Amino acid sequence: MSYAKVLCVGLVGVAGHVVEVEADLAPGLPAVVISGLPDTALHEARDRVRAAVVNSGQRWPNRRITLNLLPATMPKFGSAFDLAIAVALLGGSGELPLLALDRVVVLGELGLDGTVRPVRGVLPMVAAAARAGLERVIVPADNAAEAAVVPGIRVRAVDTLHRLVEFVRDGTPLIEPPALAPSHGPDGPDLADVAGQALGRRALEVAAAGGHHLALFGPPGAGKTMLAERLPSILPELDDEAALEVTALHSIAGLLPAGGRLLRRPPFQAPHHTATVASLVGGGSGLARPGAVSLAHRGVLFLDEAPEFGRGSLEALRQPLEHGRVLLARSRGGTEYPARTQLVLAANPCPCAKPAGDIHCECSPLARRRYLGRLSGPLLDRIDVQVTLPPLRAAELMEATMAEEPSAAVAARVAAARRAGAERWAGTGCRVNAEVPGPRLRRPPWRLPERDTRELRGRLDSGSLSARGFDRIIRMAWTVADLDGRDRPHSDDVREAIQLRTGDAA
Ligand SMILES: [Zn+2]
Numbered sequence: 001m002s003y004a005k006v007l008c009v010g011l012v013g014v015a016g017h018v019v020e021v022e023a024d025l026a027p028g029l030p031a032v033v034i035s036g037l038p039d040t041a042l043h044e045a046r047d048r049v050r051a052a053v054v055n056s057g058q059r060w061p062n063r064r065i066t067l068n069l070l071p072a073t074m075p076k077f078g079s080a081f082d083l084a085i086a087v088a089l090l091g092g093s094g095e096l097p098l099l100a101l102d103r104v105v106v107l108g109e110l111g112l113d114g115t116v117r118p119v120r121g122v123l124p125m126v127a128a129a130a131r132a133g134l135e136r137v138i139v140p141a142d143n144a145a146e147a148a149v150v151p152g153i154r155v156r157a158v159d160t161l162h163r164l165v166e167f168v169r170d171g172t173p174l175i176e177p178p179a180l181a182p183s184h185g186p187d188g189p190d191l192a193d194v195a196g197q198a199l200g201r202r203a204l205e206v207a208a209a210g211g212h213h214l215a216l217f218g219p220p221g222a223g224k225t226m227l228a229e230r231l232p233s234i235l236p237e238l239d240d241e242a243a244l245e246v247t248a249l250h251s252i253a254g255l256l257p258a259g260g261r262l263l264r265r266p267p268f269q270a271p272h273h274t275a276t277v278a279s280l281v282g283g284g285s286g287l288a289r290p291g292a293v294s295l296a297h298r299g300v301l302f303l304d305e306a307p308e309f310g311r312g313s314l315e316a317l318r319q320p321l322e323h324g325r326v327l328l329a330r331s332r333g334g335t336e337y338p339a340r341t342q343l344v345l346a347a348n349p350c351p352c353a354k355p356a357g358d359i360h361c362e363c364s365p366l367a368r369r370r371y372l373g374r375l376s377g378p379l380l381d382r383i384d385v386q387v388t389l390p391p392l393r394a395a396e397l398m399e400a401t402m403a404e405e406p407s408a409a410v411a412a413r414v415a416a417a418r419r420a421g422a423e424r425w426a427g428t429g430c431r432v433n434a435e436v437p438g439p440r441l442r443r444p445p446w447r448l449p450e451r452d453t454r455e456l457r458g459r460l461d462s463g464s465l466s467a468r469g470f471d472r473i474i475r476m477a478w479t480v481a482d483l484d485g486r487d488r489p490h491s492d493d494v495r496e497a498i499q500l501r502t503g504d505a506a
Helices: 038-057 082-092 121-129 141-147 162-168 198-212 226-228 240-252 277-281 313-325 365-373 396-401 407-425 438-442 450-461 467-483 491-502
Strands: 003-012 014-026 033-034 066-069 104-106 136-140 154-158 214-217 300-303 325-329 336-337 342-347 385-388
Touching: 003 082, 003 491, 014 082, 014 121, 038 082, 066 082, 066 313, 082 104, 082 121, 082 162, 082 491, 104 121, 121 136, 121 141, 121 240, 136 141, 141 154, 154 162, 162 313, 198 226, 198 385, 198 491, 214 226, 226 300, 226 342, 240 336, 277 300, 277 313, 313 325, 325 385, 407 467, 438 467, 450 467, 467 491
Parallel strands: 003 104, 033 066, 104 136, 136 154, 214 342, 214 385, 300 342
Antiparallel strands: 003 014, 014 066, 325 336
């Protein structure tokens, strides 16, 4: 026999597709030809596979070898095809009957010495195999725990090509995946640790309940970062679909914690302001790495000291925030990753980062305006909740020895509010108030009566509020009403929403 076929999986974005690796060996000058749109890593695979086969004690077939990866039209990235290529060509050479690999997906990168190395993205690859109705998969030993997270598929692991060859030839058992780690990871920081800061806590709760982006302004030490880090602790857990999607993105980035489990908590990403554009939105050669904005998918993206981010970085975040996904340009077609994230940004009121009104601050009003002006346009326009936190006073810190409300209590209110919102917008494609288009809220049956919006219309007429700002305040008023258990917002809710937008009491 001079032909063999082994199954593998390739990734297009987060979606996996089963790939057939065919090997055909013909008489003629010894050569290896790979077809099926391979990227450079696949060409390197040729050299890795040859060394691994020889160093595993197998005979390299000195014939004309044609390797074909199907479907040919699908772009293929990365090194996960190595192991499948090696066994396909050993099968094709007649050295190894491949009956034991019938309908088995084989994943793994080969080292020159024949060891099997872990690959990124094993979880979405195995999930794709399961979806395709396949029941068995062989993965690198270091990826076994991660692969075992996928239900409905039998996972076995290998550490060397030699072990896989022994299994195929004699049925020598493969490595069993480790038992799954308990599904509950370490808890993140809790709101109980945040002293005082009633306005900040309320802004965080409203942002969580309505899915609103949030901007926290204020002097250093006001607690902006502490609050932002605790947003995930009051958001609902991810449902099965979201958990799989989020875990898949972290798998592709090679960032899954050891032990293997689905990520159930909304992720939190806080890139530094010196982060490269690629680390923010994704990129890199081979299988593109998701950036912070995709690793924060279904969770929180926190930009601390936001005005310090370069213009290019802020600009690069605009498209993902608008569309909920990132399109990375590749040499062969684009790679798309989801990026539906809740943005939280924090900023000091001035570039010297001294408390507002501090006698040592010499920043002119113009310098201050310019500093925050860096955020306008691309980002600030999309942010519903914008509050300025006062400096923390000693009295508040003292009072804080008394118990502050823990995250669990706030999370319960947030969950109830989200249920109310989801029920109201059922069938419209919106899950949270922040996603509801402005015009829908201005039309019956959702339009608020005049007596409740008088103050707001006054601001619109006087030009102190833009039409977009008007819509954002109405949206937040619905969230405030949801949190307080009212069917519709009253004038008090609108007033609080104005405060959460403009920072001043109405
Ligand atoms: Zn200053």
